[in-house]
Amino acid sequence: MINSVAAPQARGKSAEDKIFGANNRATALAVQLGNDRVINGTVGAILDEEGQLVMLEAVQKAYRELTPRDMVAYAPIQGYEDYLTAVAAQCFGQSRPAGYIRACATAGGSGALHHVIHNYSQWGDEIISSDWHWGAYDSMCKDNGRSLRCFSLINKEGTFDFEDFQTQVKAVFEEQENTVIIMNSPANNPTGFALTATDWDRVLAFLEGLLQGSKKNIILVPDVAYLDYSGEKEECRRFFTKFGNLPERLFVIVAYTCSKGFTMYGQRMGAMICVTPNERLADEFVAINQYSSRATWSNSNSAAMKVMSHICQDPVQLRSLEKERQQYFDLIRERADIFMNEADRCDLKYLPYVSGFFITVPMDNTQAVCDYLEKQNIFLVPLRKGIRVAVCSISKNKLKGLAEKIKVAAETVGARYL
Ligand SMILES: Cc1ncc(COP(=O)(O)O)c(C=O)c1O
Structure with missing residues (x-):
């Protein structure tokens, strides 16, 4: 046999x-x-x-109120417009960064991470994340012919290990055209750790410094799967404003999901949201990721998008x-x-x-x-x-x-x- x-x-x-x-x-x-x-x-x-x-x-109620069409129609590949609007509003709250913000519906946060790896790194590339990370990152990289390279997240003092972050990012940046960095913060899985506002400032200043005079790109991917359980609503979102007015080669893609915040785990609904000062890069973002959705799961879950957007459109709910x-x-x-x-x-x-x-x-x-x-x-x-x-x-x-x-x-x- x-x-x-x-x-x-x-x-x-x-x-x-x-x-x-x-x-x-x-x-x-x-x-x-x-x-x-x-x-x-x-x-x-x-x-x-x-x-x-x-x-x-509120999610149960919204599901009960869906029409048959809401439930079974083919949704646009990018996602319903009202869903994409709701996603950006829910994700950023009052801390919407300046710049072009576009979203594409994905199959959970996993779908967003898959598309980032698939479309913003090359076969054989290393993807950067922290040593303490969700195990699926490894599989997503391997399954796409990439590998994960980790920096130490927490130093001996129990704070963000900025030293090792710089070392690992520099090493990959020197070798590759694109450096993709997945940063699962706040409420890191599996530790519950989060970068402080100062940590984010140092990270961004360092990345901007690396890019100065360079023709390479850095794709920064905050994975905010647990955002809704990470602190006071507006307070825990403040770091998002830091993503406005960054250099165009520092492209931010937020991996967002309805799995946790809306308790819709099995509905497989999320989004990838870009923040960039360059409209062309925002257009490219929609084009290439929409293409990849078409080439993998095709349309996203209509019912799940409608539930999320209906709740967000109704202040009482x-x-x-x-x-x-x-x-x-x-x-x-x-x-x-x-x-x-x-x-x-x-x-x-x-x-x-x-x-x-x-x-x-x-x-x-x-x-x-x-x-x-x-x-x-x-x-x-x-x-x-x-x-x-x-x-x-x-x-x-x-x-x-x-x-x-x-x-x-x-x-x-x-x-x-x-
Ligand atoms: C760190 C992290 N990112 C993203 C996700 C996204 O999950 P989903 O694809 O279910 O939205 C999860 C879920 O467990 C997670 O732990």
Whole structure:
């Protein structure tokens, strides 16, 4: 029997994602034993205190009110105009940067990242991101014949590692025509870390300096998947204004998604939004990315776009959505505080968390630690250099005592802090 009929570049790819794998095991066990006996801290979705997946009320209402046409029509490839307008408004809030801003609908934030990699780097290129990053970045790069090169996100002082950022960016900038930098901030997955306003200033000043007199390009991609759970609404968006009036070779593409902020994870709806002082580059952005949408998933999900834009066009619904979202943001904050307070008390180290869905405990031997915890019906995600705890999905009750259990598990299997 032969083992593969796949083309050479596709051989050996394997689909099971560690996160969804652990989630599947946790879900199956919860069906068997009952929800209250299983701790599922794997997936990046908000679960309420009863362990149920949250779908915001305003989103439920908007879905119920869709017409058949809203639901099933083929949408324009770029996305409905009202959706694209709503996306920019929701993303930037009062901090809309100066310049040409254009958006293209994508299949979640993933679609935006895919198109950036596909259209703004070449085969064989390195893409830059931080060492603490969402695992899908690696697959997206590899599947497109690129590779990920990482800078250290957090230095020994627990602040942004600007030194290493400069080193890695310089190295790639010297070699490649385009340098694509994916910066998942605020509410970084998996750490909850965020760049400060000063960090952003230094990053932008450095990139502008590199570009001076150069004919190369830098594509800066803020991945803001968790933006809506990262702080006070306008405050956490202030950094966006810094993207106005940058040099034209410093092209900004924001990866936006409705997955988290609108609890529409499975609807696969997002957008890529460019910010540039050059209208031609904005036109090119729409043309090439629309082309790639046509060449991959074609039109985006009509119902999802209509739901999002209908909510945003109705001030009452939007206020109601923001109010409910705020309650979940507060809940996640409370859960994170429980975990961090207990971790402090039992001397369990964790990476500097500002906000977001996840906290990470940096250590080695993470698979063994997670295997040990699984025997106690606790499901967490083993990363290469740490264990990710999804505070978005674990109830306050279940979080109590978890830090201690991780600590004991680490000691039992002989894992060391990194
Ligand atoms: C860092 C990061 N970026 C982007 C996304 C986008 O996800 P989606 O494609 O579901 O919108 C996620 C989702 O988990 C994420 O964690």
